[in-house]
Amino acid sequence: MTAVADAPTTAEPEIGKSRRRKEDAHLITGRTTWTDNMSVPGMLHLAVLRSPMAHATITSIDVSGAKQRPGVVAVFTGQDFAETQGNVPCAWPVTPDMVNPGAPSLAVTQVNHVGEIVAVIAARTKVAAQDALEAIDVEYEPLAPVLNMEDAIAQGAQLVHPNTTSNKSYTWVFDSGTAGTGGAIDDALASAEVTVKRRFIQQRLIPAFMEPRSTVVQPVGEGVLVHSSTQIPHILRTMLALTLGIPEQKVRVVAPDVGGGFGGKIPVTPEEIITTLVARRLGKPCKYTESRSESLMSAHHGRAQIQDITITAKRDGTITGLDVHLLADMGAYLRLVGPGVPILGAFMYNAIYKIPAYRFVCDGIFTTKTPTDAYRGAGRPEATFAIERIMDELAAELGMDPMQLRRQNWIKHEEFPFTTVCGLTYDSGNYEAATDKALELIGWDALRAEQADRRARKDPVQLGLGISTFTEMCGLAPSRVLGSLDYGAGGWENASIRVLATGKVEVVTGSSPHGQGHETAFSQIVADRLGVPFDDIEIIHGDTQSSPKGLDTYGSRSLAVGGIAIVHAADKVIEKARRVAAHLLEASEDDLQFEAGTFSVKGSPGSLVSLSDIAFATFAAHNLPDGMEPSLDSDATYDPENFSFPHGTHLCAVDIDTETGRVTIRKYVCVDDIGNPINPLIVEGQVHGGLAQGIAQALFEEAVYDDAGNLTTGTFVDYTPPSAADLPSFTTDRTVSPSTTNPLGVKGVGEAGTIASTPAVINAVVDALRPFGVTDVRMPATPERVWRAIAEGAQS
Amino acid sequence: MTKINVTVDGISYADEVEPRTLLVHYLREQIGKVGTVVGCDTSNCGACTVDLDGQSVKSCSVLAVQADGSTVTTIEGLAAADGTLHPMQQAFHDNHALQCGYCTPGMIMAARDLLMQNPNPSEAEIREGIEGNLCRCTGYQNIVRAVQAAAAAVVTS
Numbered sequence: 001m002t003a004v005a006d007a008p009t010t011a012e013p014e015i016g017k018s019r020r021r022k023e024d025a026h027l028i029t030g031r032t033t034w035t036d037n038m039s040v041p042g043m044l045h046l047a048v049l050r051s052p053m054a055h056a057t058i059t060s061i062d063v064s065g066a067k068q069r070p071g072v073v074a075v076f077t078g079q080d081f082a083e084t085q086g087n088v089p090c091a092w093p094v095t096p097d098m099v100n101p102g103a104p105s106l107a108v109t110q111v112n113h114v115g116e117i118v119a120v121i122a123a124r125t126k127v128a129a130q131d132a133l134e135a136i137d138v139e140y141e142p143l144a145p146v147l148n149m150e151d152a153i154a155q156g157a158q159l160v161h162p163n164t165t166s167n168k169s170y171t172w173v174f175d176s177g178t179a180g181t182g183g184a185i186d187d188a189l190a191s192a193e194v195t196v197k198r199r200f201i202q203q204r205l206i207p208a209f210m211e212p213r214s215t216v217v218q219p220v221g222e223g224v225l226v227h228s229s230t231q232i233p234h235i236l237r238t239m240l241a242l243t244l245g246i247p248e249q250k251v252r253v254v255a256p257d258v259g260g261g262f263g264g265k266i267p268v269t270p271e272e273i274i275t276t277l278v279a280r281r282l283g284k285p286c287k288y289t290e291s292r293s294e295s296l297m298s299a300h301h302g303r304a305q306i307q308d309i310t311i312t313a314k315r316d317g318t319i320t321g322l323d324v325h326l327l328a329d330m331g332a333y334l335r336l337v338g339p340g341v342p343i344l345g346a347f348m349y350n351a352i353y354k355i356p357a358y359r360f361v362c363d364g365i366f367t368t369k370t371p372t373d374a375y376r377g378a379g380r381p382e383a384t385f386a387i388e389r390i391m392d393e394l395a396a397e398l399g400m401d402p403m404q405l406r407r408q409n410w411i412k413h414e415e416f417p418f419t420t421v422c423g424l425t426y427d428s429g430n431y432e433a434a435t436d437k438a439l440e441l442i443g444w445d446a447l448r449a450e451q452a453d454r455r456a457r458k459d460p461v462q463l464g465l466g467i468s469t470f471t472e473m474c475g476l477a478p479s480r481v482l483g484s485l486d487y488g489a490g491g492w493e494n495a496s497i498r499v500l501a502t503g504k505v506e507v508v509t510g511s512s513p514h515g516q517g518h519e520t521a522f523s524q525i526v527a528d529r530l531g532v533p534f535d536d537i538e539i540i541h542g543d544t545q546s547s548p549k550g551l552d553t554y555g556s557r558s559l560a561v562g563g564i565a566i567v568h569a570a571d572k573v574i575e576k577a578r579r580v581a582a583h584l585l586e587a588s589e590d591d592l593q594f595e596a597g598t599f600s601v602k603g604s605p606g607s608l609v610s611l612s613d614i615a616f617a618t619f620a621a622h623n624l625p626d627g628m629e630p631s632l633d634s635d636a637t638y639d640p641e642n643f644s645f646p647h648g649t650h651l652c653a654v655d656i657d658t659e660t661g662r663v664t665i666r667k668y669v670c671v672d673d674i675g676n677p678i679n680p681l682i683v684e685g686q687v688h689g690g691l692a693q694g695i696a697q698a699l700f701e702e703a704v705y706d707d708a709g710n711l712t713t714g715t716f717v718d719y720t721p722p723s724a725a726d727l728p729s730f731t732t733d734r735t736v737s738p739s740t741t742n743p744l745g746v747k748g749v750g751e752a753g754t755i756a757s758t759p760a761v762i763n764a765v766v767d768a769l770r771p772f773g774v775t776d777v778r779m780p781a782t783p784e785r786v787w788r789a790i791a792e793g794a795q796s
Numbered sequence: 797m798t799k800i801n802v803t804v805d806g807i808s809y810a811d812e813v814e815p816r817t818l819l820v821h822y823l824r825e826q827i828g829k830v831g832t833v834v835g836c837d838t839s840n841c842g843a844c845t846v847d848l849d850g851q852s853v854k855s856c857s858v859l860a861v862q863a864d865g866s867t868v869t870t871i872e873g874l875a876a877a878d879g880t881l882h883p884m885q886q887a888f889h890d891n892h893a894l895q896c897g898y899c900t901p902g903m904i905m906a907a908r909d910l911l912m913q914n915p916n917p918s919e920a921e922i923r924e925g926i927e928g929n930l931c932r933c934t935g936y937q938n939i940v941r942a943v944q945a946a947a948a949a950v951v952t953s
Contacts, residue, residue: 020889027897028885028904030831030871037830126825127814210835210843210898210932259833259898260932292836515896515933681892688935689895716840716930723927724936729919753935 011596014524014534015744018681021520022539023513026257033256035214035229036289043216044073046275046288047129049119049136050298051111054147054709055160055368056140058109058118065135066121071128074282075136077119078108081277086243088333089268091235091488092340094364098170101161103333103371105270105277111140112160112332113368114710115298120274122286145368145709149306149327152365160332160366169330169364170339174346174422176358182421183357188321192312196394202305202382203779204329204703206296206713207375208721209514211259213299214289215272217279223250224280228272230255231265231514232552235336235489237544239268240276255542258514262693263374264299265514266554267336296714301703302375304329305342307386309349317400319409321357322421324349324386328364331371338373339364340487344473344555345379347422351387352431352471352647353409358421368709374554376693377751380472381758388468388759392766393775402763403435406469417740424473426645428737431469434671438649441731442669447653455771463666464654464768468760471647474748476555479639492639493557494549495565497526497573499632501619503612505530505537507569510550511562512542516750517682518558522566524678525744529570530611531597549637556646556748559678564742565638572634577614580632583625584609584617644739644747648672652760656768661787663699663765669731670756675739675747683749687732690753696722697754698761699780769793800864804829805873813860819853820844822860823870831872832901835930842929845902845909846870852909854902854928871901874908883949884908884942893942895933903929907943916947 026032063075078085088103107118119136123129144158151157152167160167176182189195215228223246230236233253241248258265271288279286290299306327312320328342346360377384395402411418413430420426439445444465451463476482479490494510507526511518519539527534541547550562574594581599582589585607592599600608614632617623621630653667670687677683700720704713713719738745758779765781766774773793777785797812800822809827823829823846832855835843844855847869855868874882884904887893894900903926910917910925917925922943923936931939 021892023897024889024894027894027900028871028881028888029875030829030901032831032833032897034830034833034898036834037824208932210841210896210930211833212835258896260896262932292838292841517895685892685895685934685938688937689933690935692935693932715838716836717838721930721932723930724923724940725927727923727936729937729940730935 014527015678017524017679019520019524019534019679021517022523023517023519034211034259035216035227035256038216038227038287040216040218040285043285043287044122044124044282045126045129046278046286047121047126047133048117048271048274048288049133050294051107051114051116051118053111053140053142054114054145055143056111057143058107058111059139059141061119062137063119065137066132069128069132069135071124072121072132073124074122075119076278078104078106081106082108084244085273085277088270088273089239089243089336090334090338092337093486094172094339094343095170098339099164100169100334101163105273110162113370115294115370116332117270117274120278122278122282147367147369147705147709149329149365149367152367153363160368167366169334169366172343172362174360176421179423181423185321185323185357185359188312188357189310189323192320193315194313194397195310196390196397197310198390198393198776200307200309200386200389201778202303202307202385204304205302205375205697205701206703206719207262207264207299207302208296208719209260209262209264212290212292212295213265213269213271214287215275216285216287217275218285219279219283224276226251226253226276227256228253229258229265231258231261231554233512233542233544234510234550234552236268236272243273244276253544255512261514262376263302263378263554267300267373292716293714296719297711298370300335300373301331301370302372303382304372305382307382309386309390311390311394313394313398315398317398317405317408319353319355322349322355324360326362328362329367329369329372330364331367331369333371335371335373338371340485341372341374341379342382343379343485345383347424347473348380348383349387350421351384352411352469354411355421369705370711376690376754378555380751381694381755384468384470384472384755385759388470389762392763396770402467406467410469425642427642427740429471429645429647429673430735430737431647433735434647434673435469435649437733437735438651438669438671441671441733442651442653442667444651460657460659462656462658462768464656464764466652466760466762466764466767468650468756468763470650470756471645472751472755473643474556474646474751475560475640475644476557477643478641489551490639491551491561492637493551493562493565494637495562495569496635497569497633499573499611499615501616503532503536503615505532506540507537507566508540508547509562509566510547511553511558513553513558516558516686517679521559521678521682522563525563525566526570529567530573531595532611556750559746560644560742560748561638561640563744563746564640565636567743568636568638569634572636573632576634577611577632579625579628580614580617581609640742642741644675644741646672646674646747646749646752648752648756650756650760652764654761654764654768656765656786658790661783661790663781663786665695665728665761668728671733671735672749672752673735673737674749674752676736676745677734678746684732686749687753688730690751691730691757692722692727694754694757695727695761697779698758700726702780798861800861802863803867805870815859815861817860818856819858819860819863820855823855829870829872832870833898835898840930841899842906843899843902845905845929847905847909852906871904874904882908884946887942887946887949891938891942891945893934893938899929899931903931903939907946910943911947911950915950
């Protein structure tokens, strides 16, 4: 076992390398495992009938015609499952008195949004199921739709849910004066030298992951095997058990290849519950796959907030207070974390600034629209938009340069760790460094000079420059913090590592990917930690049988929480291996050093043993220390002590044709500080994609409803995610302020681009148009809206 | 039902199809070519793009009966028999031009077609050339890089 070989050479660290992804091989060759690819012997196909009414009572449903259609095996309505379907779960009762009227998967007596499911058909083929939908006859008694949040909470408003007394679900308040984390906002408002108040509209967005959701449920004995296109196999398992009364140990959930999520695949869905109900009722495997139109209409939406924000300051630009009141549209029902989404934003309105007094009030409101829940950033993009927009408005009011106003108020790098007015402790950051780098990269001064020149000569194409100096909270989340916010679960993550007899390594993680590159990044971490080759490491995820413990993927948590669990598991492996090594080398553990996958005796370079040899020794178990269990493996669960706080400076230059209103992004520069990057290539890709979605909110996307409550942007023709031709190439760069609260110094990058970019673009648009008297443009800033803003500004 | 003969990724198939069956559904559901995927129902997203007789098509906008007598190449038939990747597949891997990978089959097929039409496209021509294919993950920048890299690889090979 003791090899006499060359001393181990220290391999080049994997962390920091732009490794090409392990995940790609099957994705670029079409050897994929999307849920809809699955076919199981005897499998039935489901199609669902969705309400065409925004708000109505169901008078009658006649399914007899549909049952006669060829290939149809069964048809069910809400009445058939009224006693067994439970409610689509909501895990975040944000206040003790939050009103949750319940959410049936199949409507029983009333429909509350267009797209709500009223019947389900099981048939031998998908087309047979879909063809039979037209033979279901539903009679509705219309109720007035509830579409506008302010109307919804006015006196005498039509109630969305008959079993409630108001359309307000909850009011959640944070006040730094009463929390003891800052001053009283009323004092700041009363004594303000300057007050700026704005209303911003966070339009409704649709996550629009590319893979439509799909679920295959196979009854297995008393239990079920569920394959689903989900971000949350573990939470889904627990929730299906709780909702349907199936013993949790009899529920196995697999998330195979999942084609994007962006929060859109976080909730437990009515479709997952219905597929499970039907499969169990019929004793047959069942598959449901939504169409794109169904997905846009009834997979949850995001944002949908009205933000009233007031900032107070001294004449010299020192901010003295911030007062925020949100109306947050829950849609018709409370989804898994829907009520908590705006609350995640509550801690981010103060952003990177030293704000002495802060109040946040959020009213969660029911409307007869598609339910809302997390969409990339979840509360934090909304907060960042509002603060970064109003910083520009305050600068304009004060006659200050907007960057100077930010510099004057932000936390200086030498002031970290810094406890904010919300009580969060930002561990690290360097806003000056990121900003200076970004300004240089974009050529800010030259652009300002060009802008002045174009303004002077009244060029029809005007230049606007926008700033967003953002931060966010990532790594969701310390369990005790989630507990204090009344979330129903914790925020830990689990990992286990098995070193196999041949020295190859299996790493099991509870955080499963849907495009983020976990297999590559986690392999890099383990390769460095254990000193084993990158290619010898297999990452196992997304199946509650093989990866039994986990809390899944959202909130930029996979690396900052899941990655640290892996580090801890690796350290436990090393700890056990060290005992074996000491035994085999007949040395004291204290005399051993572990480097590049090999233990050696300090000062005795020829006396060494590799991790691979130790793995075999623990497998054979012929010669282990007394009392030691065979096998070389470990299990670790990590609960973060703090969030992580990525930040960055994003700068955007837009050209606006003032005659047509067309906005063109001419240059976009971002310098992000996400701590230590594990794989810079993946980091850059995450930033690019995030930028595209944030820019899409600023310029392109909106879920629009007509007066009857119909979604009028229900296809990709109308809901217009940007194509390659709509976007520029971005200039991305980094500064590195490692997180001080985890051993990798990582922070998370999944949401940064989306959070930062929306205000950068709109600030640029408003900056271009300020000489026209424009102080805001509603999102998306379409050519029509920009043109009208110019026309109205010119009149005022 | 209508009989069709079609060659897909080098294999000949003779099948009965309903006249209304779309090519993509024939590929996925009748012959198991699930590497080609469906992303929308309005022919906007391009996820289902395949090569039909030397031209890229959105296979949701072609009826299976229209492919009678034709040769179809899907993402599954693009690599060489020995597993050597097509230059576009290789370029997508090398340039991190995919994340979740759902749009990737269609994107690769469309980008391959673009280079057949225009072997040396500018960035703007690439962006316009693939605008019928939506990606929600990458922001397109690395896809553009991949197409540029594939163009260079083809030119130098």
